Amino acid sequence: MLEVRDLCAGYDTVDVLHNVNITAEAGRLTLVLGANGSGKSTLFRTISGLVRGRSGSITFEDKSISKLSSNRIVRAGIAHAPEGRHLFPQLSVEKNLTLGNYARRSSKSELKELLTRVFDLFPILQEKRSQAAGSLSGGQQQMVAIGRALMSDPKLLILDEPSMGLAPMVTEQVLQAVAEVNSEGTGVLLAEQNAQAALGFAHYGYVLAEGRVVLSGAASDLQNDPEVQKAYLGV
Amino acid sequence: MLMQVRGLSKTFGGLHAVEDVSFDIAEGEITAIIGPNGAGKSTLFNLITGFYRPTAGSVTFKAKDITGHPAHRTAQAGVARTFQTTKLFEHSSIAENVLAGCAAGSRSTLIDAVFRTPRHRREEKASMDKTLELLEFTGILEFKDEIAANVPHEVQKRAAVALALATEPELLLLDEPAAGITEDETARFGQLIRQIVARGVTVGLVEHKMSLIMSLADSILVLDQGRRIAWGTPEEVRSDPRVIEAYLGAGSQGSTSQEDGIQERTPGQGA
Amino acid sequence: MKLTFSIRGVGALLVAAALLFAPLILAEQNYLLRVLITGITYAIAVYGLNIILGFTGQLSLAHGGFFGIGVYTMGLLTTDYDWSFWGALLAAIVLTTVVGFLAGLLALRTREAYFAVFTMALGLIIYMIISRWEDVTHAYSGVLGVKLPENIGPLDFSEPATYYYLLLVFLAAAAYVTYTLRVSNVGRRLLAIRTSEDLASSIGINVGLNKQLAFTASAGFAGLGGALFASAEGFIGPNSSSIDLTFELLMFLLVGGVATVMGPIVGTLLVLALFEAFQDFQAYRFILLGPVIIALVIYAPQGLIGRLNELTLRWKRRRAAAPKTPAGPPDSDSPADPNDEKAEVR
Amino acid sequence: MSQKSRSTLRPLIALSTVSLLALTSCGNGGGDGEGGTITIGVTGPQSGGGALYGENVEAGIRLAIDELNEQGVTIDGEEYTVEMRALDDEYQPNAAATNAQRLVEQDDASVVFIPHAGGIHAAQEINTSRSDFLIGAYSSDRRIIERDNELTFMISPPFVSYSEPFIRIFQEEQGAERLGLLATASEYGQQWTTMITQDWEDAGGEVLSNNNFDYGAVSDFASSVARTLSDDPDVILVGGPSQTTALVIEEARDQGYEGGFMIMDQAKFEELELFTDPENLNNSAGVKPVAEFDDPGTDSLVERFAEDITEERPITAETSLNFQAVALVVKAMEIAGTHEDPAAIREAMPEAAAEVDDVFRVSGFPDEVTDEGLLISDSLEGAYRDSEGNYEYFPMDIE
């Protein structure tokens, strides 16, 4: 569904990604592992159009999206819950969520359906629906971020380190929800540092190190691969 | 101990970014700070260098308490730093950048400059000499007249170090010095850091590139969720289960079994 | 580096020579000499603006006000209080410096747009005081008969050319201070602050103190310019402290080149020449000049001198067979902020 | 890279070319040699808040020049064409002085009309020392002629002339006691206020709180009006630009005020009538409308103003007084036999006053030019609009 080929990208004089190749299949959960600074966020930001790639191609459902602006990409069916969440802090949870549907402009009934789906996934958000997003706890904010991405009814959901800064129990909860979304048929591209927990849910995984893919394989295979550890700890 | 950090904490609106962290930086050594994303490394850096004011705890440098001193005073005391996203005076030439570092420590006033007093001329000469020496030392002399924004990233990284060194620090703190440069460049950068230590400047660094850290650091401080979870030599840290857990998640025991289906890729080769 | 300086040096020398011989060339053209005289007093104030805007990157919109304080100190002291020109000149500098210092204490707690708006309010308050405090400033009635400098030996300053040369001395001093700033440690500290306050403080620069000093000096120059203006004109009114003046000064600086040594004088004289030239368009000249200002800001924000400096640098580098230039950043339109990439938890 | 630099340079090149061209053109702005042309210089506000005022002044000068050229101007046996050259000073004193000098040096003007006190004062710093030109001062600030500047003549009657008749009308004839102050807070308004305050009190009246405010800078003046009315005045001093003054008067009437107004000479009845219901102006004293004069040239000028300048607004004293002054000054040139020697022209002015053609006698043409430069007319009158809306005119002594 998503094909990233020979992608190079970076900021100003910094090259972050070097010839990255990644494929995310429809309906599967694809994991991108890597220590921080390995380029996961840049990869995701390039896919969702926040950063322009320098070379290489990105295709989604056989159409090139590497030249599209981010609003076009959302409309094409890719939703990105970024690292740092980037919520609208002073708007209510519900507003944040409905804004997630901005590109889709769904009808009222569809919107309601999508909203119900998010609230089913994260019941706590229903309780807090009229609170300002900025006033929520980190975990709840992460749920809003995921929920907002889901509101565009994406074919591919990109999640960048949803567990960052969260307590282990909350992480568990969030990852469970991601797995649930995936099991309902939405493709997921997930970046995680917390490799072990995530590999349990994933179908396929890539390991990034210093802007390159150094390992890839079925999640179950990666789970106990010492190379993964090496990529993280530089053993 | 050159620097002693005791019980340092910082909360931002209820969130504990750094909590009760203690460690030492020994003179003439290289101390590294590592940890997963969001572990509080940069916050710790900012606390030590006076960009943030700690909520609790103390920082002692050369037996003097510098807790909560503003950044410029910390720098004047002998603690220099670089930034995560390389910061340079990007519209100035590389040489002017380093000169700015010299300027920061200079005592001369506008009066001196206007009337070209002996002190002024002496300092100007000294600054220029020091700049050239530092550019040579960091290996970027040939770029001295280039505008900082236009030089390759590696050169910028080195210029940032030269700039920091121009303030004649005793402790140099590097925030992700190897981010965004290639492996070869990283290796060369490691050499530079060793040379800096050889000059008599103690080095502390935050870094993600484990290859660099493991081969360079004398001691490593590992943070997770704002707390210190390990502090020791590279070997100690590497085998510390808490560190492995922090990085890889619970359940990882660092199994050594290698199974089929894994393609190893060499860098740059592509699919 | 040497070559660059020599090219810039030649340019500076040309401007200096032109200014030096202007009274001889203009001979009986008192009007052009008058434009030059006014221009130079403005330029001195622009050098002041250059210190705070060019060297620390803060946009002060109070400089029309500071100029006005200089104007009125000179104007009132030499008339109502019968001070000598020189005494009043000193008083004007001291007063604007003090006001600048005090204003800086408040204003510099803010930054960027806030600083600009704050100083704009400050400038307007100064204007209000000058235009409303009738008992002291005579408000709109203005002040008549501001003194010219007392003669020094054979120098008779009532002679426009002589007064012109006196102004030239002050102008040269202002330019020299700017030059010195550019190439000295003091200026490097300020420029460091302009590029990055964080980086500046990380190398031990006391950002607050240096900005305070720069703002103070900057106000002082504006006051000096104002005082000389008052004396040159003889009659003064509240307009000489208005916000419009601030914008004119700003335009002079921008056209000439922010943070350059020759920019203020070249920009001031060029724009004034334009204003005079476009007099025939009368009220409608801004239909043309307005877009010119906008185009300048968009296409040549570094100003005339800044642009020339860049070109000489580039030319010089090409001659010196510069080292391979690395590929520039891609022409990206994305709102990406590299800082976000590795943002720490807040 | 080079492409980019070229495009960045273009505006700069354009700018410097334009300015160079402009500078060179500065040099040859002068007349077509000797003999043919007399240039009358004008520097006044053409842009900014005072632009209309400047336009009115220019209109008077232009109309006079057209008329003069039709009649023909002969100096020392030679035919001349009169031209006007006007520059914008945005009401700024120093710009006015600069413009004056430019007009003198580059356009060979020997007379420069300046319609604002600040500009006149600034020009007086140079017109007898650094340059040599005659100032046609259109301002009623008496300090202008008190400076002993030999090359100045004052076109409009000093505003002090209005004080005595105004006070007579309201205090003596109507028995008013309480004077409210609601004029514009400009230099001029303040001077007026100071004068009236003193004279009113000297005559035994009471002056209430000073509520002068800047007519040009306040976005809503209802509160100043309300405050003035709360003191319960019998008569109120108002005045500034006619249009704003009309609104102030209207606001006061709307708030229920029924007393009288003393209208500063900057505002004109004929303009006030356009901006507010004329009934609001009943029981007010001010400047006599130009059209109401029955001098020999009045009707023709009113007509020509409507034809050549505009029909949208009536002609006012700003136009008519400057119209007269130009005729006077050109006549003085003819008598003096020179258009280049300001001192000689100035000297011939008293004599010229009697010889100007009737067509230029419009609204109280000066009968006398005093040594200090004041133009005095015996036929100048003020106007009082009574409670029925009829105008009565009263003589004024110019002092």
Next chain:
Amino acid sequence: MTLFVQQFFNGLSLGGVYCLAAIGLTLVFGVLRIPNLAHGALYMVGAYLTYFFLTSAGVPYILAIALAALVLAGIGIGMERVVFHPLRNAPHTHHMIAAAGAMFFLHSLIQAIWGADFRRMESPITGRVEILGTQVSWQRVTIVITAVVVLIALTWFIKRTVHGQSIEAVEQDRVGASLVGINPNRVSMLTFGLAAALVAVAAGLVAPINLLYPTMGDVIMVKVFAIIILGGLGSIPGAIVGGFTLGMAEVMATTYVSAVAGEVIAFVVLILVLAIRPTGLLTKAVQR
């Protein structure tokens, strides 16, 4: 007491006008981080456009204001495209200078078209109404009512419509806004257009009790800056509270202290606020 009631209504109508003018400025600042110095000039153009539609085109008053708002919105969008869009990555100094250039241009343009004359725009709304024992003109009542209606409509637009929400979203997080598919370019244009339309309404409302002249916007601009600083740059509720506060303060200071006090109060407030709390009184401490 009557004086107070009278002045209260004066303050209310002045405040309403200030509000409408200030909200646009604060919106532009919130979305683009630009202090638009040409805002006063837009106000002036808005007044002239209303005048044009009312007198030359003979359109009814309220419709004339609406048309003027529409045209000015177009001008605002044009200004965003031509002047500010090319400068989006430039330092704030450049914006301010470019805005000043635009301001000078508009002054000259309007003077070229309509001349420097003062113009009086007669409002078809005449007469007075007695409220609490004082006479209040219908025009002022109209100002207050229209201001309130527009403010409510604006709030509804911002809070309840997709386009309005996109403005708020960009204001609060640009990256987040891009990620939900909001085109920041379009939001910039929308904001500029909206700001211009609002300021046109303010100008159209106040024109009948004031005069039209090319520099009429200069005075209001400074006041409006004072208001948005008072309310916190970028805050809509701040602009509303600040607008009414300043309107009321000005009127009351003029009434009970002096005319000069009324004129300077805006600046004094501005300096005090910035001295005490540089980011504005009503802003919450924003996280960095």
